[in-house]
Amino acid sequence: MNTIDKFEIKGRVIIITGGAGFLGKKHAEAILDGGGIPVLIDISNESLDRAKEELLKEYPEGIVEIYKADIKDRHAMEQLAVEICGKYSHIDGLINNAANNPKVEGDAKNMKNIRFEDFPIEMWMDDISVGLTGALVCSQVFGSVMAKQKKGVILNISSDLGIIAPDQRIYQKDGLKEEEQMVKPVTYSVIKHGILGLTKYIATYWAQKGVRANSLCPAGVFNNQNDDFLDKLSNLIPMGRMADSDEYKGTILYLLSDASSYMTGATVIVDGGRTCW
Numbered sequence: 001m002n003t004i005d006k007f008e009i010k011g012r013v014i015i016i017t018g019g020a021g022f023l024g025k026k027h028a029e030a031i032l033d034g035g036g037i038p039v040l041i042d043i044s045n046e047s048l049d050r051a052k053e054e055l056l057k058e059y060p061e062g063i064v065e066i067y068k069a070d071i072k073d074r075h076a077m078e079q080l081a082v083e084i085c086g087k088y089s090h091i092d093g094l095i096n097n098a099a100n101n102p103k104v105e106g107d108a109k110n111m112k113n114i115r116f117e118d119f120p121i122e123m124w125m126d127d128i129s130v131g132l133t134g135a136l137v138c139s140q141v142f143g144s145v146m147a148k149q150k151k152g153v154i155l156n157i158s159s160d161l162g163i164i165a166p167d168q169r170i171y172q173k174d175g176l177k178e179e180e181q182m183v184k185p186v187t188y189s190v191i192k193h194g195i196l197g198l199t200k201y202i203a204t205y206w207a208q209k210g211v212r213a214n215s216l217c218p219a220g221v222f223n224n225q226n227d228d229f230l231d232k233l234s235n236l237i238p239m240g241r242m243a244d245s246d247e248y249k250g251t252i253l254y255l256l257s258d259a260s261s262y263m264t265g266a267t268v269i270v271d272g273g274r275t276c277w
């Protein structure tokens, strides 16, 4: 098989948690580009319908599945696995992508006080339950199907903040007292570092069962953030800019396909060089 053919994932069924979100839809495009079938799981019905409509407009020949479900709910995930296997008889991949994603940069408004000293325990529990427990549950349920099949791939979405600590200076605004300044929440760091541990655990646990697991650490994606924030962040990135939302698709397809067949337990950093500094 030639090298380019190894990137093909024709007919492979790949689940994306948080699939209706900003990057979830981009992951789905990468899967469709490779000939695969993306299965979007999300808690938002409206976003799921919109994502499916947009994807099918772009890929009229493609197949896109959507399911409204909460990834923390093991029973719901088990039912979903039965439904997907009933329809396709296999599950070939899982992207653990869902996370609470509070926007604290630029023009973010109406954020509760999430500074470290008073970070609410309820928020800690909720963030962890989506970002880590959700990834655990989905890996248990869908990963077990793949282990039985003796083939599959799990791709966990971490972040550059799974490697380095947030530089809180880039979220600061002139004229606010220190205690009023926005910060990246502590849960983001904990979850994104934790995802790397989960990946290495699964990679070694299922290595003999043909299930590979890797982490992708993307850096911030340009999404109309204001100029002040863009200047501060770009200054921390050797390439001098945020990512375009399409710039992870090549890596996603590589990690989902047989092109990465000898890769497991790896932490793949795609960040314009930010974590080198």
Ligand SMILES: NC(=O)c1ccc[n+]([C@@H]2O[C@H](COP(=O)([O-])OP(=O)(O)OC[C@H]3O[C@@H](n4cnc5c(N)ncnc54)[C@H](O)[C@@H]3O)[C@@H](O)[C@H]2O)c1
Pocket (backbone or CB within 6 Å): 017, 018, 019, 020, 021, 022, 023, 024, 041, 042, 043, 044, 047, 069, 070, 071, 072, 097, 098, 099, 100, 101, 130, 134, 157, 158, 159, 160, 217, 218, 219, 220, 221, 222
């Ligand atoms: N956007 C970035 O710049 C960036 C950078 C680095 C890493 N990441 C990571 O990439 C992933 C996706 O980011 P995004 O920007 O697309 O975020 P997003 O908020 O647009 O999407 C997350 C999706 O997850 C869904 N979700 C939340 N809780 C859920 C649950 N319990 N069950 C099912 N679905 C649930 C939300 O409805 C949403 O559609 C996240 O893990 C994020 O931390 C994003």
